[in-house]
Amino acid sequence: AGRPAIRRRDHICWRYKFGARLGEGGFGSVRKGTRYKDSLKAFHPKPLPLEIALAVIINRKPNCPHIIEMLDWQDDPDYYLIVLERPVPSMDMGKFLKCSGGVLSEQIAQYLMWQVIYAANFCCYRGVFHRDIKLENVLVNPTTLEIKLIDFGCGDLVKDSGYSTHLVYSTKPYFSPEYHDRGRYHAKPATVYSLGVLLFAMLHGRFPKARDLYCLGINQSVFAVSHECIRFLWAGLQRHPEHRIALEQMLYLDWFVLGFPNPLPINRNASKQHSCHR
Template sequence: MNNAFHPKPLPVEIALAVIIDRKPSCPHIIEMLDWQDDPDYYLIVMERPVPSMDMAKLLKCSGGRLKEQIAQYIMWQVIYAANFCCNRGVFHRDIKLENVLVNLTTLEIKLIDFGCGNLVKDSGYSTCYGTKPYIPPEYHDRGRYHAKPATVYSLGVLLFTMLHGRFPKDRDLYCLGSNQSVFAVSQECIQFLWACLQCYPEHRIALEQMIYHDWFVLGFPNALPINRKASKQHSRYR
């Protein structure tokens, strides 16, 4: 991949990391500390958050599901990171449980692994990358998908799985559309999931509006332990 900040083409993962790591950087995205171009391979040195584990392992340690308020705090950070990527012109394309690292002490997250990523393109994409359950339905229906609506869908799948311990099925989507859930979660959470998991991309909530949904404003009486000032800055990180 060509990169304006480097004189010769780079592997996709390195090129995207160079774009993402420009200052000001995002605290919720893994940082590439260094890389080397050897004759036969590229060597990448990444940040290693300690103590942390990926979301898939954390779910197993938590009995298969997370409490709603913990899921809410984690999701706010993942959405922040996804917005940051798109504002920098980067489409992660593989947001999933295994690509979200969680600090076990603070619950702060790091989005990792840009190996399936690409630059954001207005024309969209016709080639399938990423992990099957997170791929948006428009790829199967139309053979084409766009970065932001596809990201919203994958975030909806991520949240559903965090709360339910499994991927959403047709029956689950029917329940969400009827303002119901098989588990006891708030009405704001149900509405947020339904807004993310709409079959048609044009009906989904906009990526930029996700952190302003009622679920983050009205869902719980207690303030979230997050930096609200940072949420106002992400739109300037270009």
């Protein structure tokens, strides 16, 4: 912990106290950090330049409250440093699921998904393709259920021509089928598919299988969720991208428009267990 042995007083490392390692991403490590001037909590990875460029684009004002905010960055001869906000309390959605018994109620999943989809739309609106939306890249405040989308290390700029390769660090269960079927995919349809996988995992504690997709397709639910939720899942998990719902339309499906009549139940159990996962 503490500042590394760097002589330049204007270096970014003189502005932050670095602490324990929080985890590893595809492009670097993540450590706790505290800004000296105001004790603001933060963490910093050592990313590639593209991640910094994407973060700069995403963080232009007005920014999105559901995307992690970049606080500072600096390039050095041998590496880059980027400092990001560290929401406290928070845990990634994978750990939040474990604290919630492995699955989420449909109402809590709906509330979390609205925020994730909003963030995904914001990214594409700004011309940024996250490309690795998954449980581990969504931070959840276990008390308020507010989320932050993190880790743009696999990201790219949105291109009309699409993409022919996946980065080795992005996560296979979330890959859109056209990557395997056609060897090519586009940002928005691929994002929609990964969001469908994310929601299925939140509701069922596992990734969708062929049998699950069949049941969704013929509307014979073996799942304890509403018909609106089934239609939402099926719209996002269509095998062919041209049949998939448009990313911009996801927030206007009946599942969100109709909503739930009861107040949102805050997951107090997950909040209490948070301390063991920090």
